[in-house]
Amino acid sequence: MTTQHLRLGVNIDHVATIRNARGGGHPDPVRAARLAAAAGADGITAHLREDRRHISDTDIDRLVNNIDLPLNLEIAATDEMLSIAVRHKPHAACIVPEKRQEVTTEGGLDAAGGIVLLRPYCTALAAAGIRVSLFIDPEARQLDAAKALGAPVVELHTGAFCEAFLEDREGPPVKAELKRLEAAAAHAAALGLECHAGHGLTYDTVGFVAAIGSVVELNIGHFLVGEAIFCGLDSAIKRMRVLMDQARADGAGARSA
Ligand code: PXP
Numbered sequence: 721m722t723t724q725h726l727r728l729g730v731n732i733d734h735v736a737t738i739r740n741a742r743g744g745g746h747p748d749p750v751r752a753a754r755l756a757a758a759a760g761a762d763g764i765t766a767h768l769r770e771d772r773r774h775i776s777d778t779d780i781d782r783l784v785n786n787i788d789l790p791l792n793l794e795i796a797a798t799d800e801m802l803s804i805a806v807r808h809k810p811h812a813a814c815i816v817p818e819k820r821q822e823v824t825t826e827g828g829l830d831a832a833g834g835i836v837l838l839r840p841y842c843t844a845l846a847a848a849g850i851r852v853s854l855f856i857d858p859e860a861r862q863l864d865a866a867k868a869l870g871a872p873v874v875e876l877h878t879g880a881f882c883e884a885f886l887e888d889r890e891g892p893p894v895k896a897e898l899k900r901l902e903a904a905a906a907h908a909a910a911l912g913l914e915c916h917a918g919h920g921l922t923y924d925t926v927g928f929v930a931a932i933g934s935v936v937e938l939n940i941g942h943f944l945v946g947e948a949i950f951c952g953l954d955s956a957i958k959r960m961r962v963l964m965d966q967a968r969a970d971g972a973g974a975r976s977a
Contacts, residue, residue: 726930726968727762728961729792729918731941736774738945749775750782752945752953757789759957763811765939767794767825768804770818777804784808792853792939797834797841806848813845814853814875824942825919828857828877831865842869853916858904867911875916875939876904878929882920889924902932909934923947923963930964931971938964 735752739745753764764787766775783791790811795801796818805813815838817829831838831854838854845852853873856862857880866874881897888894901917908915917929918939929935940960947956 724968726935726964727937728760728957728964729763729765729916729937729939730756730761730944730957731765731767731918731939732756732945733765733767733774734942734945736776736779740774749779750786753783753787753789755953756957757787759954760961761789761957763790763792763937765792765794765814765941767816768801770796770798770800780804780808784810794855797829797838802841802844805845805850809848809850812851812853812873814855814873815841816855825855825877825879827879828862829855830862831856831869832859832861835865835868838869842871846870858900860904860907863904863907863911863913866913871913873914873916874908875918875937876901876908876935877919878917878921878925879919881928882922882925885925885928898928901929905932905934923959926960926963927967927970930967933968933971 732749732752735747735749739747756764764783766783768775768780792812792814793805793810794814794816795805797815815829816825842852851873852871853875854866854871855875855877856866858876863874878901881901884893884897905915915935916937916939917935921929921938921940922943929938944956944960
């Protein structure tokens with residue numbers, strides 16, 4: 721299955737990280753979300769972490785009430801996060817693993833090992849009309865578990881691929897990680913799961929993932945917010961969009977050739 725339009729979800733967590741470095745209200749993640757919408761984002765992603773290190777509860781309130789784009793709320797599988805999600809009813813909730821000491825989301829959710837723990841959260845989110853997504857490593861057993869949990873969406877963790885690329889962009893690990901992503905995306909399609917991907921993507925790496933035809937959405941944050949320091953958020957998002965669209969079009973061309 722090839723989807724021509726590849727959606728871009730802009731993750732605004734690190735606008736809040738910069739704001740929180742000083743306290744106060746600047747820079748405002750809601751303003752960033754509005755700007756992202758104007759620049760061509762298809763959705764906004766925000767991770768309400770248990771330690772509230774970036775996005776706050778007030779940010780979620782304000783995002784829900786002030787943006788027109790679909791909100792993808794990233795949460796850990798906890799009762800507190802479930803009740804926040806059910807109260808706000810975002811378009812989607814992406815369940816992610818969370819460790820307090822980690823700098824960012826390291827590795828995917830162990831859906832295969834956590835079916836019993838995850839099932840009530842998936843069921844309750846779906847019952848509230850929220851589209852459930854599971855952030856998993858690109859492994860067949862994790863996809864099979866997502867299917868067993870009834871999640872309609874999976875988001876493949878692209879961190880290992882991006883890290884391998886940073887180490888040595890021509891090296892065998894990059895090719896191996898890309899193959900894992902391609903195989904996982906194909907497996908997701910075969911299972912009837914909508915496939916998203918994200919984590920660590922940059923201008924240099926986005927094209928490889930965008931070229932995978934069965935991936936329908938990329939969620940990108942840190943690089944865009946970092947790049948915004950140099951060229952502005954609008955321009956960073958537009959450039960990312962162009963690179964995604966080019967890779968998608970080239971990928972489609974290669975498949976039909
Ligand atoms: N998708 C998920 C599920 C994430 O947890 C994150 C990071 O919060 C991202 C995408 C975006 O990753 P990055 O900020 O590295 O672009």
